[in-house]
Amino acid sequence: MLWSITPQVKRLILINAVAFVLFYLGMTALQVIYPKLAVVLYKIFLNIALVPREVIHGKVWQLFTYMFLHGGMGHILFNMLALWMFGSELEEMWGESKFLRYYLICGIGAGVITTIFTPNSILPTIGASGAIFGLLLAFGMLFPDRIVLVFFFFPMKAKVFVILFGLIEFLSSFSFIGGGTPGIAHLAHLGGMIVGYLYLKTEQKLDFIYSFSFNKHWQNHNLQRKEKARIKLDELLGKISREGFHSLTPGEKKMLDKLRNELNRGL
Numbered sequence: 001m002l003w004s005i006t007p008q009v010k011r012l013i014l015i016n017a018v019a020f021v022l023f024y025l026g027m028t029a030l031q032v033i034y035p036k037l038a039v040v041l042y043k044i045f046l047n048i049a050l051v052p053r054e055v056i057h058g059k060v061w062q063l064f065t066y067m068f069l070h071g072g073m074g075h076i077l078f079n080m081l082a083l084w085m086f087g088s089e090l091e092e093m094w095g096e097s098k099f100l101r102y103y104l105i106c107g108i109g110a111g112v113i114t115t116i117f118t119p120n121s122i123l124p125t126i127g128a129s130g131a132i133f134g135l136l137l138a139f140g141m142l143f144p145d146r147i148v149l150v151f152f153f154f155p156m157k158a159k160v161f162v163i164l165f166g167l168i169e170f171l172s173s174f175s176f177i178g179g180g181t182p183g184i185a186h187l188a189h190l191g192g193m194i195v196g197y198l199y200l201k202t203e204q205k206l207d208f209i210y211s212f213s214f215n216k217h218w219q220n221h222n223l224q225r226k227e228k229a230r231i232k233l234d235e236l237l238g239k240i241s242r243e244g245f246h247s248l249t250p251g252e253k254k255m256l257d258k259l260r261n262e263l264n265r266g267l
Contacts, residue, residue, distance in 0.1 A: 005084055006091040008100045013080050016128060019068045020076050045069070049124035050188075052115040063111040064104070069126035079128045086132075086139045093142070102199065106134025109195030110188040117187055130188040134196030137162055141200060162193075 005013075023045050030038035047059070050066035070076035091099035110130020139146075140162030147155050156164075236256050239247060248256065 004088055004092075006088045006096070006099075008091050008096045008103075009083055009087045012083060012087075012100075012103070012128075016068055016070065016076060016080060020070050023069060024071065046124060049126045050111050050114065051124050052118045052121040054122075055111075055115045056119050063108050063115070066111060066124075066126050067107040067128045067131055070128070071126055075127060079132050082132045083128065083135065086135045090135060090138055090142070102138065102196070103131045103135065105199055106192045106196045107131030109199075110134070110191035113191030113194065114188045125188055127188070130192035130195075133189045133192035137193040137196040138200060141197075 023041065027038050027041050027045070030041060048062060048065035049069055050062045051059070055062050070079065087099070087103070090102075094102070107128065107130050110133070111125070114125055114130075140158045144157065144159035146158045148158050148161050149155055232255070236248065236252055239252075
């Protein structure tokens, strides 16, 4: 459904909205009403935003918490709109648990990549954009020819949309590493796409290996069953040849019919 919203997407939007009201709007209001409490809230904010140097020194929880913080109304609206538009369809296709796992892996992975490439940075990175760009990547891979309206006006195939935005973030990430373009975590955006791509490709290979192994095991199992059925059938036919059909017990007669049917339909 075009306008539907799935359970995990709804929960994620709610969590992000609550965090935004508490930290961004809350700090803004408290600066006027109660400045001391605003300072306390800001210190908490800095402890849960992603600061690469602090992650290196042990604050690894920031790799998770940073993705639920946003720095402005436009920031959170864009991310939550993209989460709803692309995430709901992915969740319907994958199910709740797989969708949430993918979303968190992309977000945390984006934080890890940001930390690896800017380990000495003391600038906080916030936002769900790493996870959101992972969703865009997945949508482009799964629905490559689907038409999306970029900025609500420009129709574009999903695969072209993903390639275009990936290229923009790739080029912009060099500026981010060099200390430019403050306030926009291009490296996190690109990191979310990279981690999402690696995750989906790895999952496909694991599914193939599992499917191949299972099918091979099942084929071997079938061959063993078929061989045992033939041996048992040969024993019964041998008995009939030696002693006649009347020598079979009622149970052996049922077994004979069963074995014939199984071998005829290939088990």
